[in-house]
Amino acid sequence: MQNVTPSLMDILVFRLSLLKPLIFLELFFETDATSQKILTMLSDLTRSLNELREEVRAIRNTGSNESVDAGVLPLDLPLHNIEELNNAEAALQSQEANKAMLRRFALIGGTTLEVQVCRVMAYAITNELASVLNWAGKKTKDQTKQKRAFKDTASVKCLTDNVTQLNRENKKMKETVIDLQACGMRDNLVFSGIPEAVGEDVETTVKSFIKTHLKLPEDTVKNIAFDRVHRIGPMRAATGRPRPIVAKFGHFKQKEQVKSHGRELKGTDFSVNDRFPKEILERRRVLFPIRRGFIQKGSRAVIAVDRLYVDGQLYRDPGITPWLY
Incomplete structure (x- = not known):
């Protein structure tokens, strides 16, 4: 030594x-x-x-x-x-x-x-x-x-x-x-399942999607301001699933308004979700099945970022949620 x-x-x-x-x-x-x-x-x-x-x-x-x-x-x-x-x-x-x-x-x-x-x-x-x-x-x-x-x-x-x-x-x-x-991601939404076209204007694609599938009024959609809109990852084969789109909204309230209409996508191949760091996404994947189990038992279970609340109480378990200790 x-x-x-x-x-x-x-x-x-x-x-x-x-x-x-x-x-x-x-x-x-x-x-x-x-x-x-x-x-x-x-x-x-x-x-x-x-x-x-x-x-x-x-x-x-x-x-x-x-x-x-x-x-x-x-x-x-x-x-x-x-x-x-x-x-x-x-x-x-x-x-x-x-x-x-x-x-x-x-x-x-x-x-x-x-x-x-x-x-x-x-x-x-x-x-x-x-x-x-x-x-x-x-x-x-x-x-x-x-x-x-x-x-x-x-x-x-x-x-x-x-x-x-x-x-x-x-x-x-x-x-x-x-x-x-x-x-830094709180103003971002991730749009998944939107078809991809070569040379597309991604911002126009997102606004069209919001108007058509999320059913927001045209005047509201026109007033939405984006700081940046882009697809994630390298180009995929034409037969593959289209790349997700990340949209950073210029105003948090506009982002929340668009997100609140996500219920319109139920039963479709589209989805709109908050964007989170990789570590939080992994934690949420752990919590989703647990949340589902509580709901099946009749409890009210809600996930907020990387925390699960069951009937208003924070769910904690050293073996499942070590990040809370």
């Missing part, structure tokens, strides 16, 4: 490089009521960026190039032998010492969670100590071949607490990104 100690400056600059592009997402949204939620979440994300900037500025002011080992720690790392491990166990009984170690481990970077765990282990113990440890322990008559159990040590608890915290933060960040994507 190789001892990896990247500089604190390198770690912070790397984390800054990951967060900085989030600021420029604001350029893609108009500052109206529709995008307010997106901008609010962006401000929460960029708050972390500002905190990191302050850390970098403080380091630059000292004129130093500290490594991860610098600063006040409850013990010296890496640990080299059993005696140092025993001392670490005693030190980590203190809650403050645990928090200090968690903060230090959190500074160690990694492109994935697995890489970060490996780097934390390399930072915490040497090969010499690792060679006399075993996850569950190993007892033999030969005293020289016995290995100490590592899984119940305070050091491991500190490491696992850090991994748990990272998992929680990664999940929160992922959900924030999915929520941002969903907000």
